[in-house]
Every structure is written in structure tokens, then in C-alpha cells.
Amino acid sequence: MSQQELIPVLATSYNLKDYEEAYRTFDWKDVEKAFTWHETGKVNVAYEAIDRHVAEGRGDKIALLYSDDTRSESYTFAQLQNLTNRFGNVLRKYGIKKGDRVFIFMPRSPELYVAVLGALKIGAIVGPLFEAFMEAAVRDRLEDSEAVAIVTTPKLKGRVPVKELPALKHVILVGDNENIELESGEISYHSEMQHASDDLEIEWVDREDGMLLHYTSGSTGKPKGVLHVHNAMIQHYQTAKWVLDLREDDIYWCTADPGWVTGTSYGIFGPWLHGVTSVVRGGRFSPEDWYQTIEKNRVTVWYSAPTAFRMLMGAGDELIKKYDLSSLRHILSVGEPLNPEVVRWGLKVYGLRIHDNWWMTETGGQMISNYPCMPIKPGSMGKPFPGIYATIVDDQGNELPPNRMGNLAIRKGWPSMMRKIWKNPSKYEEYFRLEPWYISGDSAYKDEDGYFWFQGRVDDVINTSGERVGPFEVESKLVEHPAVAEAGVIGKPDPMRGEIIKAFIALREGYKPSEELKEEIRQFVKNGLAAHAAPREIEFRDKLPKTRSGKIMRRVLKAWELGLPTGDLSTMED
Ligand code: WTA
Numbered sequence: 001m002s003q004q005e006l007i008p009v010l011a012t013s014y015n016l017k018d019y020e021e022a023y024r025t026f027d028w029k030d031v032e033k034a035f036t037w038h039e040t041g042k043v044n045v046a047y048e049a050i051d052r053h054v055a056e057g058r059g060d061k062i063a064l065l066y067s068d069d070t071r072s073e074s075y076t077f078a079q080l081q082n083l084t085n086r087f088g089n090v091l092r093k094y095g096i097k098k099g100d101r102v103f104i105f106m107p108r109s110p111e112l113y114v115a116v117l118g119a120l121k122i123g124a125i126v127g128p129l130f131e132a133f134m135e136a137a138v139r140d141r142l143e144d145s146e147a148v149a150i151v152t153t154p155k156l157k158g159r160v161p162v163k164e165l166p167a168l169k170h171v172i173l174v175g176d177n178e179n180i181e182l183e184s185g186e187i188s189y190h191s192e193m194q195h196a197s198d199d200l201e202i203e204w205v206d207r208e209d210g211m212l213l214h215y216t217s218g219s220t221g222k223p224k225g226v227l228h229v230h231n232a233m234i235q236h237y238q239t240a241k242w243v244l245d246l247r248e249d250d251i252y253w254c255t256a257d258p259g260w261v262t263g264t265s266y267g268i269f270g271p272w273l274h275g276v277t278s279v280v281r282g283g284r285f286s287p288e289d290w291y292q293t294i295e296k297n298r299v300t301v302w303y304s305a306p307t308a309f310r311m312l313m314g315a316g317d318e319l320i321k322k323y324d325l326s327s328l329r330h331i332l333s334v335g336e337p338l339n340p341e342v343v344r345w346g347l348k349v350y351g352l353r354i355h356d357n358w359w360m361t362e363t364g365g366q367m368i369s370n371y372p373c374m375p376i377k378p379g380s381m382g383k384p385f386p387g388i389y390a391t392i393v394d395d396q397g398n399e400l401p402p403n404r405m406g407n408l409a410i411r412k413g414w415p416s417m418m419r420k421i422w423k424n425p426s427k428y429e430e431y432f433r434l435e436p437w438y439i440s441g442d443s444a445y446k447d448e449d450g451y452f453w454f455q456g457r458v459d460d461v462i463n464t465s466g467e468r469v470g471p472f473e474v475e476s477k478l479v480e481h482p483a484v485a486e487a488g489v490i491g492k493p494d495p496m497r498g499e500i501i502k503a504f505i506a507l508r509e510g511y512k513p514s515e516e517l518k519e520e521i522r523q524f525v526k527n528g529l530a531a532h533a534a535p536r537e538i539e540f541r542d543k544l545p546k547t548r549s550g551k552i553m554r555r556v557l558k559a560w561e562l563g564l565p566t567g568d569l570s571t572m573e574d
Contacts, residue, residue: 007343007353007376011329014372016242019383026386028415031238042204045211045233046120049272050084051202053077058275065251065297066110068282073110077275080114083193085200087118090192091149094170098123098203101147101213105129105138105156108257108282111174111189115151116258116268123203125210125227130259132530135159136477140222141215142168145422151189154180207231213422214261216361217470218441219459225422228364232265232416233273235365239385240270243357243369244301245330253279253293254303260467261361262334265416266303287315291323298327305335307465309342309354310496320349328352330372334359335466336498337454340378356381358454360440361468362431364416368452380451381444388414392446397434400445405455408444409437460554462491464499467532471554477529478503481521483511486544488552492537492561503535504557506544513540545572 016022036052037043053059059078066073075083096102102119104126106112119126127145129138139161142150146167150160153174162168162185171186178191211230215223240246244266252271256262271278281293285308294302331346331354338356346354357369358381368390370382384390389411392400400406412432421428431438443455462469471489478487486506491499505521507513518538526534545556545566559566 005340005378007347007378009373009375010353011372015245015247016371016373019371019374019386022242022386023384028234028238028387031234031415034237035233037207040204043207043230043233044121044123044202044204045230045269045273046084046117047202048233049269050077050080050117053272053275054081061275062277063272063275064110064113065277065279066282067280067293067296068108071109071282075110080117082198083114084118084121085198086193086196087114088121088200088202089196090172090187090189091119091122091124093192093196094149094187096122096124096149096170098205099210100124100149101127101145103127103129103142103145103147103150104258105131105133105150105152105160106174107131107153108280109174110280111151112258113268113280115172115174115189116264119151120211121200121202123205123209125213127213127215127225128258128264129215130257130530131156132532133159133259134526134528134530135161136528137223137473137530137533139164141225144215144222145213145225157186205230208419210419212264214264214361216261217461217468217473218427219461219470220472221470222473223470224424224427226261226361226418227420227422228416229419232364233269235414235416236265236269237273238387239366239369240266240274240276242371243355243366243385244270244303244332245372246271246274246276246301248275250276250300251279251298251327252276252301252303253281253297253299255281255290255305255308256303261364262303262305265365285311287312287319291320291325294325294328295323300327301330301332302328303332303334305466306333306338306342307336307497309333309338309346313342313345314496317349325350331355332357334366336463338379343376343378358382358442358452360442362418362438362440363410363414364418365414367410367414377447377449377451380447380453382452383450384410384452390446390452391437392444393434393437393439397437402446402448405443405445407437407458408440408442408452408454409434410440411436412438460490462489462499462501464491464494464501464532465497469501469533473529474501474503474525474533474535475552477525477533478505478521478535480528481524483507483517484521486546486552488544488554488557489535490554490558490561500536501533502537502539502561504539504541504544504560506541545569547572 063077064075102124149170151172174189212228254267355370359367392406393409474489475487485508488504492502494500545553
């Protein structure tokens with residue numbers, strides 16, 4: 001059926017000429033030569049992404065084209081070098097040093113990018129936080145990582161519970177200008193930057209030194225801190241070349257926020273390691289705004305996500321005709337399953353193929369992709385990147401033959417692989433329990449041509465609009481509400497968002513189900529955790545299915561929801 005459908009290669013020129021040949025011969029070692037540290041042994045990803053271009057005479061090239069509803073600015077590599085040097089000096093002035101965790105909690109803006117790269121330049125480990133996080137989500141992450149500094153805005157700082165975070169010494173506020181009101185212990189970004197030197201001694205680090213700490217959700221427990229190291233740049237560089245197909249003259253737009261891994265690996269490092277001009281658009285999604293962004297900036301390579309493409313599809317084909325999108329030459333998608341229908345639609349309206357690719361926060365970089373030089377089977381994530389061995393294994397780690405569904409696994413040891421779960425070695429080891437495999441938590445199968453097909457999550461992790469939400473975090477928040485006795489949370493299939501969050505709730509004595517109460521509970525999660533974690537649907541039940549040991553059986557909730565048989569209930573309490 002859909003497997004037989006092939007969209008042939010459309011482009012006439014691309015960086016990766018022959019996938020099969022590259023898969024046979026490619027060696028990660030060859031990529032090291034692309035970096036100055038190949039000669040010096042000294043490394044810093046921020047140097048390779050910014051300063052190197054200045055040193056090699058490309059300082060006047062535009063690095064960042066930023067716009068939102070009030071600002072429209074561009075920055076050259078030389079300007080970014082100057083600003084990130086200054087910011088590195090600001091951090092040093094306050095005693096921040098190599099290995100310290102510096103968190104960035106602010107909406108997309110040029111200052112966000114300066115802060116990330118400036119902190120990396122002094123060897124700090126950067127923890128990016130999505131601006132929609134509320135206090136509980138911010139606290140969990142800063143507490144676990146023992147962050148010493150946070151860069152935030154006057155508007156967001158109220159969600160940083162400084163008094164409850166003994167390790168947190170510095171709050172750096174990015175206001176609209178230098179005249180902001182500071183409370184004790186707060187630092188003004190703009191006035192410090194004014195006075196800081198633009199000359200910085202970069203902290204040269206080891207390839208295996210920490211670079212980024214991205215928190216992400218699992219099915220149990222609080223979010224875990226996934227640690228990436230500077231060595232990841234090898235993979236960011238090579239995948240940006242062969243998957244994003246970036247070339248010198250490209251205008252590249254990655255729509256992801258740096259609070260998620262796509263917004264760092266491919267919103268910062270991928271393009272800038274190649275010295276490519278990167279577009280950042282602040283503010284919220286709107287189809288008109290997005291098409292305008294492509295038209296105005298003459299975007300050539302566009303990396304986005306299935307929910308966005310589905311929303312653009314929903315906005316209608318007429319709208320597209322109002323914009324000149326002729327600059328586009330390459331489109332990519334990540335984060336959730338990309339429906340074959342969307343791929344066909346993309347071909348019709350943009351005249352281009354949408355190239356799906358698969359990876360995770362933990363893998364740090366793209367692992368399975370569709371390449372411009374390869375036919376696309378709509379619905380498939382494509383084939384493993386050269387240098388990556390991906391396969392399907394059973395629950396004992398035995399490889400399965402083609403067309404058998406099982407655990408999507410990768411042979412461990414790729415350059416951008418996470419190196420640690422922060423302060424949680426046993427969680428880390430869980431991923432690698434079936435030597436020599438990294439077990440992704442996704443199920444998939446591989447067809448006889450070597451294409452991989454995503455089937456679902458093995459655990460209860462919810463993927464709503466491409467964002468990973470751990471049901472446990474939402475359930476924990478729900479039971480903090482005075483009306484909620486018990487709560488179970490599942491992902492409910494949704495045509496637009498992939499999944500939406502649905503909560504089953506048993507109320508405490510004295511509370512009556514009502515629409516008002518549903519809304520109140522929804523707001524409670526929204527204000528306490530994050531908007532994207534709030535259940536879109538709530539259903540009240542007298543009792544929830546639990547094991548005898550008291551664990552909510554999400555599997556049964558899901559079966560209720562989908563009208564499916566509940567399966568083995570032998571462990572359920574009466
Ligand atoms: C899912 C995002 C289907 C998958 C980069 C994975 C996908 C999780 C795809 C990681 C895809 C990612 N098709 N599902 N092309 N790409 N996923 O950590 O379940 O936010 O495990 O990383 O998203 O989400 P994360």
C-alpha cells in the first residue's frame with residue numbers, strides 16, 4: 001500500500017550524492033578535519049560556530065536575521081563574536097566558570113542566542129528552558145542541576161523561586177534597555193554588556209566536557225537532565241551538511257525554540273558551524289506570519305514539525321498563493337510522525353518534498369533521515385545516517401528481520417550521544433541495558449529496502465504537537481488540586497496535534513463534577529506547570545483502575561478511551 005508509493009528525487013544537486021555509497025564508506029573521523037581543534041586539540045563549540053568564521057574572513061556575513069512583532073534586526077558573525085565575548089566576560093566577572101550550570105529562560109530574541117554562546121565560551125554548561133514553563137517546572141530543573149545563574153526577563157523572573165534554590169547565585173535580567181529596576185542580587189544584562197570588554201580569553205575545553213543540559217520527560221518521575229558534550233558538534237556539522245543540505249548561500253529557518261533540542265542542535269549549531277545565515281522568528285505561530293517570514297527573508301531551507309505543517313494545511317491552499325515562496329529549495333520535518341497525506345500535500349503546494357527525520361533529545365542529533373538524493377516513501381522516517389547503525393530488536397536485544405515490529409535501537413557510540421543523565425546514573429544505564437544497544441523507547445519496523453517506519457512509543461510518554469510530556473508530571477500536578485483525589489493521564493490521538501493530553505480524574509468527597517471545575521483544574525496545571533502540559537480533555541470517573549500496589553493503570557485508561565479490550569487485568573485491584 002503506502003509502502004509502494006515512492007516520491008522520486010526532485011533536486012538536481014545536493015551535498016550528499018550517493019547515500020548507499022556514503023553509508024558503506026563514511027567515517028566520523030573524517031569530519032574532525034572540518035574543525036580547528038583537529039590541529040590544536042583545543043575545542044569550544046562557540047568558537048567553531050562564531051569566531052572561526054571571523055578568523056577566516058567571513059566576519060561581515062549575516063549570521064542571524066531576527067524578527068518579532070516589535071523588532072527586526074540582523075547580526076553578522078563579527079557582531080555576534082563581539083557580543084558573546086562581552087557576555088562571557090559578564091559571567092566571569094561574577095565568578096561563573098567552566099562546568100557551572102547557567103540556565104536561559106526567556107523568549108526567543110537575539111539576547112537569548114548571545115547568552116547561550118557567551119556562556120559556552122567560558123565553558124559553562126547551558127540549560128535552556130522553554131518560556132512557557134511555570135514555577136514548578138522551572139524549580140525542578142534548577143534544583144536538579146544546581147544552576148548557579150539564570151538569564152531571564154523582568155516578565156518571567158517571577159517564576160524563578162530564587163529563595164528555594166540555594167545554589168542559584170545570580171539572576172541576569174534582559175530588559176528592553178539598561179534602565180530596569182533591580183532587586184538585590186539581580187544583574188542588568190544591558191548595562192553590564194555596555195561596560196564589558198569585547199576581548200575574551202575563550203575557555204578551551206575537552207571534547208568530552210559538558211555543553212548542554214536539556215531536560216526531557218520520561219513516563220515516570222520528574223524530567224531528567226540529558227547532558228551533551230562539545231564533541232556533539234561533529235554530528236551537528238555533518239548532519240547539517242547531508243540532511244539539512246546546507247550550503248554557503250542558504251538562508252535557513254529552523255522554527256523550533258532553543259528550549260527544545262531541535263532549537264539548539266539545528267537552531268544554533270547546525271547552521272552556524274557551517275557559517276550559514278539563520279532566521280529566527282519570535283512570537284507565536286500563525287500561517288500568515290510564517291509564510292511572510294519565508295517570503296521576506298527569502299528562506300531556502302526550512303526545518304519544522306508535523307503539527308505546524310498540519311496547521312498550514314488546515315489554513316488552506318489559497319493562502320499560499322498570496323506569498324512568494326519560490327526561494328524554498330529544501331523542507332524538513334521532525335518531532336512526531338509525519339502523515340503521508342502531509343507529504344503529498346507539501347509536494348502539491350510547495351512543489352517540494354518534506355523530508356522527515358527521526359531523533360531524540362538523548363541522541364543529540366539526527367539519526368534516521370530522508371535525504372534529498374534518495375526516493376521518499378511517504379510515512380517513513382527514512383534510513384540511518386552514515387556512521388549510525390540503527391536496527392529493530394526484541395525485548396532481549398536480538399535483532400529482528402525486516403517488517404517485524406520491535407524496539408527501535410541504535411548501536412551505542414555516535415558523536416552526539418548523551419553522556420549522562422544528570423545525577424541519575426541508573427536512569428542512564430536503563431537506555432543501554434541491552435548491550436550494545438541504545439534503546440530509544442520507540443517502536444518501529446524496517447522494511448526490506450531498509451526504510452524505517454515509526455509505530456509508537458513503548459512507554460506512556462505523550463507527544464503533543466511534537467512536545468514530549470511525561471504523564472507522571474501532569475498527574476502529580478493534578479493531585480495537588482484540592483478537588484482531585486486521583487488522576488491518570490494519557491495521550492489521546494488527535495488529527496491536528498498528533499496526541500492531546502487527556503486526564504481521568506476521581507474527585508475527593510464533597511466535590512461534584514462540572515464544566516467549571518474542569519476549567520479550573522485545567523488552569524491549575526497551566527499556571528503551575530506549563531500551558532502545553534494542561535489536559536485539553538478531562539473526564540471524571542468514580543474510581544480509576546489501579547494495580548494492587550496502587551499504580552494507576554494508564555494502559556486501561558487508554559483502552560477505555562479507544563474502546564479497545566482492556567487486556568490482562570490480573571494485577572488490578574478489585
Ligand atoms: C518522537 C525531538 C515519529 C519519537 C527531536 C521520539 C518522532 C521523540 C519523529 C523525541 C519522527 C521524533 N517520526 N516520531 N520523525 N521524530 N519523534 O526528545 O517518539 O523532543 O522518541 O526530540 O519524538 O522527542 P524529543
